[in-house]
Amino acid sequence: MDTYYRPEHLPKFSSIAQGNQKLADKFFDYYAEVFKAGALSAREKALIALAVSHAVQCPYCIDAYSKESLQQGADLEQMTEAVHVAAAIRGGASLMHGVQMLEHVQRQVMA
Amino acid sequence: MGAPESKELVGPRATTSLVSRASPLVSTAQQLKTLRQVDLSKLPNQGVFREKLTPAGIDIFQINVGKLCNMTCRHCHVDAGPDRTAEMMSRETVDLCLAALDKTTAKVVDITGGAPELNPHFRYLVEQCVARGKHVMDRCNLTILLTGPCRDLPEWFASRGVEVVCSLPHYRQRNTDLQRGAGTFEKSIEALRRLNAAGYGRGDPRLRLTLMHNPAGAYLSGDQKSMEREWKEGLQANHGVTFDALIALNNMPISRFLEWLEISGNLQAYMELLVNAYNPATVPGLMCRNTLSVGWDGRVYDCDFNQMLELDTRYADGRTAHIRDFDPQQLATRAIVTARHCFGCTAGAGSSCGGAIA
Numbered sequence: 001m002d003t004y005y006r007p008e009h010l011p012k013f014s015s016i017a018q019g020n021q022k023l024a025d026k027f028f029d030y031y032a033e034v035f036k037a038g039a040l041s042a043r044e045k046a047l048i049a050l051a052v053s054h055a056v057q058c059p060y061c062i063d064a065y066s067k068e069s070l071q072q073g074a075d076l077e078q079m080t081e082a083v084h085v086a087a088a089i090r091g092g093a094s095l096m097h098g099v100q101m102l103e104h105v106q107r108q109v110m111a
Numbered sequence: 112m113g114a115p116e117s118k119e120l121v122g123p124r125a126t127t128s129l130v131s132r133a134s135p136l137v138s139t140a141q142q143l144k145t146l147r148q149v150d151l152s153k154l155p156n157q158g159v160f161r162e163k164l165t166p167a168g169i170d171i172f173q174i175n176v177g178k179l180c181n182m183t184c185r186h187c188h189v190d191a192g193p194d195r196t197a198e199m200m201s202r203e204t205v206d207l208c209l210a211a212l213d214k215t216t217a218k219v220v221d222i223t224g225g226a227p228e229l230n231p232h233f234r235y236l237v238e239q240c241v242a243r244g245k246h247v248m249d250r251c252n253l254t255i256l257l258t259g260p261c262r263d264l265p266e267w268f269a270s271r272g273v274e275v276v277c278s279l280p281h282y283r284q285r286n287t288d289l290q291r292g293a294g295t296f297e298k299s300i301e302a303l304r305r306l307n308a309a310g311y312g313r314g315d316p317r318l319r320l321t322l323m324h325n326p327a328g329a330y331l332s333g334d335q336k337s338m339e340r341e342w343k344e345g346l347q348a349n350h351g352v353t354f355d356a357l358i359a360l361n362n363m364p365i366s367r368f369l370e371w372l373e374i375s376g377n378l379q380a381y382m383e384l385l386v387n388a389y390n391p392a393t394v395p396g397l398m399c400r401n402t403l404s405v406g407w408d409g410r411v412y413d414c415d416f417n418q419m420l421e422l423d424t425r426y427a428d429g430r431t432a433h434i435r436d437f438d439p440q441q442l443a444t445r446a447i448v449t450a451r452h453c454f455g456c457t458a459g460a461g462s463s464c465g466g467a468i469a
Contacts, residue, residue, distance in 0.1 A: 041337045070326065072333040073341060075286045 010060045043072035050079060051086040120193040120229075122181030122254050123292030128192035129367060136370050137190070139421040145373065146364060146451040149382045158386045160454060162394055164413075164447035169439065170401040172217040172245075173464065174208050175415060176200040176230040177407045182252050184278075184291045186325065186368040188419050191225040198225075200407040204434065205232045208405055209239050211437035221402070221464060223250040223415060228261050241271045248274045250323075253302040254295060265309035274319040275311060276358075277303070282345035286327035303352045312354040320354045323466070325362050329377035331388060331459045332359035335467040358466025361385075363416050363455040385454035393461030396468035399447050409434040413447045415464070416455070422448045 017024030035045050046069040053061030069079050129137050136142055151158025178195035180187075200208075212220065220240040227233055227249060240247045249268065255261050268275055279299055281287045287296040303320075306312060312320030322342060326332055339357035346352040362368045364381060372378040399413040403424075411432035412418040423431035425448070426441045461468030 037334060037337050041341060042334050043337065043341060067330055070328060071330045073281070073324075073338045075281060075283055075327075077283070077285055 005059050007063065010063060013060075041072075043069070043074050046072045047074055047078060047082040051082040054083050054086040055090055120179075120181040121258050122193070122252075123288075123295040123298065124183045124192075125185045125290065125292035125295075126183050126367065128183060128194055129190045129370060131192065131194045134370060136366065139419070142365055142369055142420060143450060145369060145378075146382070149379055149451075151382060151386055154383060154386045155389065156386075158382065158451065158454075160449045160451055160457075162391075162449065162453075162457070164394070164397065164399060164449060166443055166445060166447065167395075167400040168443070169215045169217045169403050171219045171221050171398070171403075171464070172208075172212050172215060173221040173223060173402050173404045173415060174200070174205075174236070175223050175404065175406055175418060176205075176225070176227045176233060176236070178225045179229045180225040180252065181229070181255055181258060182226070182292060182295070184252075184367075185371055186290055186327075186362050188363045188366045188368060188416060189225060190366045190419070195225065198407045200230055200232065200409075202232050202235070204407070204409045205236050205239075207409055207434045207437075208236070209243075211405075211434050212240070212243065212245070214437060214439050215403075217403075218246055219248060220245045221248045221250065226252050226255045228255050228264060234267070237271060237273060241273070246274065247271070248276050251275050251277050252291075253277045253279065253299040256302040256305060257298055265305045265311065269309040269311065269318055272317045274321065275306060276321045276323055277306075277354075278325075279303075279322045279342075280324055280327050282342045282349075290325075290327040300346075300350050300352060303346070303350075303354070307353060312352070314355065319356070322354050322357045323360060324357060325360045329362075329372060329375070329381045329384070331361050331384065332462065332467070335359040335460065359460070359462070360464075360466060361455050361458055361462040363452055365416060365452050366419055382451070382454070385458045388458035389454060390457055390459060390461060390469055392469040393457045396461065396463065397456055398463035398465065399456075402464065403442070405434050411437070411442075414456075416452060417448055420450070420452065422450065424448065 014024070014028065035042070046065055049061065050065040050069050053065050066079065149158070177199040178189055178191045179193070179199060180191035180195065181193060183192040222236065224230070228251070237247055256264055279287060280290050284296040287299065288294065306320055310318045324332060324338060335357065338359060342357050343354070346354065364372055372381050402414060404412040404415050404418050406412060406418050411424045411434055412422065413424050424442065424445060425431055427444050432442065456462045
């Protein structure tokens with residue numbers, strides 16, 4: 001293996017069942033159920049998945065949910081806004097921890 | 112080279128016709144060969160469309176009155192455009208269509224093009240069909256309704272109860288203009304407002320306004336119901352426009368969309384997508400089973416896509432069908448002509464002139 005990520009792995013996702021069919025069945029059933037249109041539309045779920053894909057930086061997921069978002073009727077502007085939501089939360093999560101840093105500083109430095 | 116463009120035709124242009132560029136894909140044999148040459152040997156049935164399709168009776172009589180259009184959308188399966196002035200249904204052929212229609216039990220007449228409104232006999236054809244008590248559908252590109260001689264059409268259609276089926280790939284600007292040319296979205300919204308003002312799209316079953324979506328790229332249409340809900344919310348909230356229903360179609364890998372698939376390097380993946388998404392539940396509802404499609408020159412086809420590939424309907428004895436010797440009894444026993452492009456209609460939720468099937 002000369003690289004960790006290969007596009008041809010994506011359609012082989014279901015082969016993960018080779019080691020444990022029961023767990024794979026449960027997972028894929030659950031997965032399919034999660035993405036059905038419900039209180040959220042299929043497009044909204046695809047955009048959430050796209051944002052999360054960027055937050056977890058999974059190229060397989062970005063590939064799959066870029067296509068799915070388009071198919072479910074999202075356009076580039078909506079998809080870009082979804083990615084910015086992921087970026088804002090990731091950036092915000094770092095920055096929010098700054099308050100911990102601030103408290104450490106306030107405790108340890110003479111006012 | 113094709114004929115010079117008609118100067119009066121104002122409309123957005125995303126590309127130019129294959130004919131005007133003398134593309135090799137002008138040849139329908141070349142299109143079929145291009146599709147056959149895609150290596151799908153590792154896919155189910157090696158990517159061969161094996162379904163034997165039989166007619167279920169003619170419910171919809173579809174008439175393609177010509178290839179002339181004020182627009183040149185990237186995905187057009189007709190290779191329509193302002194330069195396509197040569198292919199125009201004559202009054203004589205229109206009358207042959209009406210005589211043939213009288214021999215069928217079809218309740219719906221589906222008029223398409225090009226921009227069908229540009230045929231000089233369009234209004235005559237509509238009047239004659241309405242007089243026969245048929246439900247008439249006009250496949251409208253919307254922008255044509257803003258051009259000179261067509262500006263009165265919303266009211267003209269309304270007084271005759273014609274259903275207007277409009278192309279609008281997206282309820283937001285970007286994907287609409289990418290597919291159909293800069294400025295299309297704005298013009299389409301204006302045309303929809305005029306249709307609304309004429310009473311269309313407000314829930315009156317006599318004045319149905321149907322929008323037609325197809326993807327702006329190499330992916331399938333999504334969930335039709337879900338999209339209809341979002342299109343309705345989006346158009347109402349942002350533009351104050353209403354409509355009755357949305358139908359979603361897949362793009363057929365022929366003509367200008369085939370050219371785009373080739374140029375963009377998407378052909379192999381798109382054909383794999385279509386074949387892998389084959390859904391047998393779509394077969395009973397395929398439009399080729401309940402529709403007959405007549406070309407501008409009177410040749411008869413199983414559907415508008417076969418028409419564009421010049422895959423003529425054949426009687427059981429092998430003769431190609433023409434509207435002048437239209438024989439519904441003999442046509443009822445025909446075998447529907449299929450090839451690889453048919454995977455476009457059987458993929459996912461399916462796709463027909465009436466939208467999703469399964």
